[in-house]
Structure formats: structure tokens, C-alpha cells
Amino acid sequence: MTEQAPIVVWFRDDLRLSDHPALDAAAKTGAALICVYVLDDKGSASGVRPLGGASRWWLAQSLRALGKDIGTKGGNLVLRTGKAADALSEVAQTTGASDVYWNDIAIEACRGVTREVATSLSRIGVEHRQFCSDLLIDPSQVRNKEGRGLRVFTPFWKRVVAIGDPPKPLPAPRQIKSGPELASDRIEDWNLEPIKPDWAGGLRDSWSPGEASARARLREFLADSIRGYATGRDRPDREITSRLSPHLRFGEISPRQVWHAAQFAAAERPAIASDINKFLSELGWREFSRHLLFDHPDLAQKNLQSSFDAFPWKRDTKAFKAWARGQTGYPLVDAGMRELWHTGIMHNRVRMVVASFLVKHLLIDWRDGENWFWDTLVDADPGSNPASWQWVAGSGADAAPYFRIFNPVLQGEKFDPDGKYVRRWVPELAEMPSKLIHKPWDATPLELASAGITLGKTYPEPIVDHPKARARALDAYAKTRN
Numbered sequence: 001m002t003e004q005a006p007i008v009v010w011f012r013d014d015l016r017l018s019d020h021p022a023l024d025a026a027a028k029t030g031a032a033l034i035c036v037y038v039l040d041d042k043g044s045a046s047g048v049r050p051l052g053g054a055s056r057w058w059l060a061q062s063l064r065a066l067g068k069d070i071g072t073k074g075g076n077l078v079l080r081t082g083k084a085a086d087a088l089s090e091v092a093q094t095t096g097a098s099d100v101y102w103n104d105i106a107i108e109a110c111r112g113v114t115r116e117v118a119t120s121l122s123r124i125g126v127e128h129r130q131f132c133s134d135l136l137i138d139p140s141q142v143r144n145k146e147g148r149g150l151r152v153f154t155p156f157w158k159r160v161v162a163i164g165d166p167p168k169p170l171p172a173p174r175q176i177k178s179g180p181e182l183a184s185d186r187i188e189d190w191n192l193e194p195i196k197p198d199w200a201g202g203l204r205d206s207w208s209p210g211e212a213s214a215r216a217r218l219r220e221f222l223a224d225s226i227r228g229y230a231t232g233r234d235r236p237d238r239e240i241t242s243r244l245s246p247h248l249r250f251g252e253i254s255p256r257q258v259w260h261a262a263q264f265a266a267a268e269r270p271a272i273a274s275d276i277n278k279f280l281s282e283l284g285w286r287e288f289s290r291h292l293l294f295d296h297p298d299l300a301q302k303n304l305q306s307s308f309d310a311f312p313w314k315r316d317t318k319a320f321k322a323w324a325r326g327q328t329g330y331p332l333v334d335a336g337m338r339e340l341w342h343t344g345i346m347h348n349r350v351r352m353v354v355a356s357f358l359v360k361h362l363l364i365d366w367r368d369g370e371n372w373f374w375d376t377l378v379d380a381d382p383g384s385n386p387a388s389w390q391w392v393a394g395s396g397a398d399a400a401p402y403f404r405i406f407n408p409v410l411q412g413e414k415f416d417p418d419g420k421y422v423r424r425w426v427p428e429l430a431e432m433p434s435k436l437i438h439k440p441w442d443a444t445p446l447e448l449a450s451a452g453i454t455l456g457k458t459y460p461e462p463i464v465d466h467p468k469a470r471a472r473a474l475d476a477y478a479k480t481r482n
């Protein structure tokens with residue numbers, strides 16, 4: 001009897017064992033498996049956006065977790081660098097593999113890479129199979145009459161919901177039959193983690209990447225925190241949202257696992273049905289953003305509304321630095337930017353406020369903010385990040401109108417009424433009374449002194465005046481429209 005040839009399973013943004021259709025199908029053949037991850041650090045040549053700093057840190061931890069999980073099932077994770085087509089062909093040839101299996105990523109540049117891989121494999125007589133699990137539904141299935149993707153969220157999400165439940169998630173294989181021994185790179189040699197200086201302490205304290213943590217987080221969220229999500233999700237001072245975004249970004253959990261777990265929770269506890277619906281519609285925004293990216297591969301570079309091409313953005317390095325470092329003198333903005341720097345994440349409401357501040361109060365191009373987020377967010381997503389920035393800037397599909405300008409003081413008073421969030425991230429304001437914490441410049445000298453604050457010394461004066469900045473933004477917008 002001839003021995004069955006091994007199968008290579010190529011892991012990408014799907015760093016998990018459960019609901020991994022490619023792994024499931026490969027394991028079911030009974031063949032030995034060679035699990036491979038390829039880091040293409042020169043991804044820009046293929047058009048795939050190279051990861052930012054915080055995401056690189058996450059990737060290193062996630063790969064360690066995946067390697068351990070594969071090990072407990074009996075297999076090994078082989079790490080390679082370079083072009084995926086070269087690395088996978090070499091692995092397949094060395095091991096005599098008959099096939100390479102992977103899950104599709106519905107992003108044009110990623111599909112370009114898989115086309116290259118497929119061509120390279122067929123040249124050496126190796127088969128390939130591709131599966132879906134990256135999204136709830138493939139973008140090709142949600143089209144308007146002209147065959148284009150939908151650009152308005154509500155009809156988009158109605159359509160996705162009407163199509164019905166996505167396929168049920170698959171269990172992890174019980175065993176991974178190990179393939180031939182193969183040399184592997186070491187994660188430590190990939191320079192994914194910062195060393196000098198090691199700025200990742202806050203990330204280590206805040207996160208535990210990997211599939212097990214992702215699943216535990218989802219379980220705990222649905223069991224304990226979801227009640228009140230629909231009304232409370234806008235409050236950065238409460239820990240009410242799921243914090244699943246980086247786990248979803250790296251595919252440590254799939255959107256359909258989240259979908260089915262949430263539907264199950266709603267069926268068991270009808271009292272939380274409206275919270276679940278809201279939560280799923282937020283997952284819908286992730287889906288919507290990815291579908292937009294599918295139709296607009298240059299989403300991170302090009303305004304979806306071309307009228308914005310003429311917008312008079314300002315080059316203001318000093319103001320940008322103050323924003324990035326959380327030194328604008330607006331407490332909610334500064335708290336958000338410092339939370340981001342320390343933990344690699346920022347609450348959604350605060351993301352909207354800081355993004356609006358950069359684009360509208362400072363008139364700095366949304367692409368600069370998007371790039372900063374790309375580098376500092378652990379959940380930096382090629383779809384959600386540019387789509388959300390364009391949404392805030394007003395240049396996007398289904399965007400907030402440009403003339404809707406968030407007032408950072410009112411946003412703070414509404415969504416962080418006691419200043420708990422600001423006190424945590426801007427400790428120099430910790431002693432400020434709640435009624436003044438979002439506008440310390442309104443405090444009397446006595447109030448400032450008793451809170452230990454000297455404006456301009458211990459905490460900055462506002463770098464722009466809100467009413468003037470608002471008027472300037474509206475003026476710039478009107479000129480563009482004309």
C-alpha cells in the first residue's frame with residue numbers, strides 16, 4: 001500500500017484550530033499535516049499592507065499560542081519568511097505534499113498572493129484547495145442590480161441578515177497527524193516584538209492573544225457583560241463591549257463563531273435579544289467595511305467621495321504630535337490617545353471623537369490619522385480602519401456629514417459624566433471635580449490649585465479653540481463644496 005502524501009495547511013489571518021475549514025478538510029483526509037505560517041515582511045510588493053508595530057507584537061503572541069495549540073493536537077507549526085508562493089512550493093516539494101489547503105481572505109491584494117501561490121504550485125504538480133471563513137458572507141453575494149457592492153450600511157445589513165445564518169462553525173480536529181520534520185524559523189528572529197525600547201509593557205498587561213483567550217472572552221461577554229450593551233456601548237468609562245476586535249482581526253475567532261454563539265445566547269435569554277441584535281449589527285460594520293474594501297482596494301488611500309480630493313488639508317506636524325501624544329488640552333481626546341498608546345486599543349466612541357478632532361479641529365488629512373492608528377492599534381484592520389476614518393472624515397460611503405463636528409467637551413460630559421475614563425488615562429487631572437474635568441480651562445485659579453493643576457505646565461492649554469476650529473472647518477468644507 002502506498003503511503004498517503006502529506007497536506008500543507010497554510011495559516012494566514014485565521015490563527016485558530018476551530019472553525020478552520022481548510023484545517024478541518026485536511027485533517028479529515030487522514031493525511032499527515034504540515035501547518036505553515038509565512039511572514040512576508042516585504043508584503044508591500046504584493047500590495048498586502050505590512051503590519052503596524054502593535055499588530056506585529058500581537059502576531060508574535062498569537063503565533064506562539066497557535067504553535068502550542070497545534071502541538072497539543074500532535075502537530076507542529078512551521079514558520080517561514082519570504083514570498084508565500086516560494087515558501088509554500090519549497091515546503092511542498094521538500095515534504096512530497098500532494099496538496100496545499102488554505103482559507104480565502106476576501107481582499108484583492110491577498111487574492112493576488114493566493115493566485116501566485118496557486119500558479120507556483122501547479123507548476124510543480126501540487127494541488128490546492130481554498131475555503132471560506134473570513135467573513136459571514138462572500139462579498140460577491142451581496143450586490144446591487146448593477147452588480148456593485150452596497151454603499152449604505154442599513155440595506156447592506158438587512159440583506160446579510162435576510163440571507164440567513166452563516167454555516168455552523170466547525171470543531172477543531174481531534175488530532176493533527178504530524179508530517180515530516182521540517183526546519184522552522186524562530187519567532188524571536190523575526191523582530192516582531194520591540195526590544196530597545198520595549199514599549200510593549202502596556203500591551204502585555206492588557207491582552208492575552210490566542211484562540212483560547214478569544215473564546216473565553218466571547219463566553220464571558222455573552223454570559224456577563226452583554227446585558228445593557230445596546231445602551232451602554234457608548235460609555236468608555238464602563239467595560240461593557242466585548243474587546244474581541246484584535247482576536248477577530250487575527251482570526252483567533254471567526255465571525256461565524258461569534259454570530260452563532262450570540263444567536264444561541266439570545267435564544268436562551270430573550271431579555272438580552274435587543275442587546276444581541278445591536279452587538280451583531282456592530283459585527284455587521286466589520287463585515288460592511290471588509291465588503292467596501294473588496295470593492296475599493298485603495299480604501300486607505302483614496303476618498304470614496306471624490307469631492308474631498310480638493311479638501312485643503314493642513315500640514316501641521318506640531319499639532320499632529322500633540323494629538324498623537326495625548327497633549328491637545330482636550331481631556332477626552334488626550335485620554336483616548338494615551339489609552340491607545342498604552343494598550344493598543346481605544347473605545348469606539350472615543351475613536352470617533354479623536355478622529356473627528358484630528359480631521360475637523362486640526363484640519364489634518366484623515367490618512368495621517370489612519371496611518372497612526374494602523375501602527376498603534378492591536379486590532380488595526382485593513383477594512384475597518386480606513387472605512388471608519390473615511391466615515392468620520394465625511395469622505396466615505398454612508399459617512400457622517402462633514403458638518404457634524406463633535407464637541408469633545410460635550411462628548412465627554414455625555415459619555416464619561418464622572419470623568420472616570422479621563423482620570424484613568426490623564427492622571428494629572430485626577431483631582432479635578434467632575435463638572436470641570438472635561439473643560440479644565442473653565443476652572444477658577446483656586447479650583448485649579450486645589451486639584452494640583454497648572455494649565456500650560458502640568459496639563460496643556462487647549463491647542464485650538466473649539467468654536468474657532470469649528471468655524472474654520474465648516475469654512476474649509478464650504479470652499480471644497482463650491
Ligand SMILES: Cc1cc2nc3c(=O)[nH]c(=O)nc-3n(C[C@H](O)[C@H](O)[C@H](O)COP(=O)(O)OP(=O)(O)OC[C@H]3O[C@@H](n4cnc5c(N)ncnc54)[C@H](O)[C@@H]3O)c2cc1C
Pocket residue numbers: 233241242243244245246248249279282283284285286287289346347348349351352355373377379380381382384385386388389392
Ligand atoms: C476612527 C476609527 C478607526 C477604527 N479602526 C478599527 C480597526 O482598525 N479595527 C477594528 O476592528 N475596528 C476599528 N474601528 C471600529 C471600532 O472602534 C472597534 O471595532 C471597536 O471599538 C472594538 O471594540 P470591541 O471589540 O469591544 O467592540 P464591540 O462593541 O464588542 O463589537 C464587536 C465587534 O464588532 C466589530 N465592530 C464594532 N464596531 C465596529 C465599527 N464601528 N466598525 C467596524 N467594526 C466594528 C469589531 O470587530 C468588534 O470586535 C474603528 C473605529 C473608528 C471610529
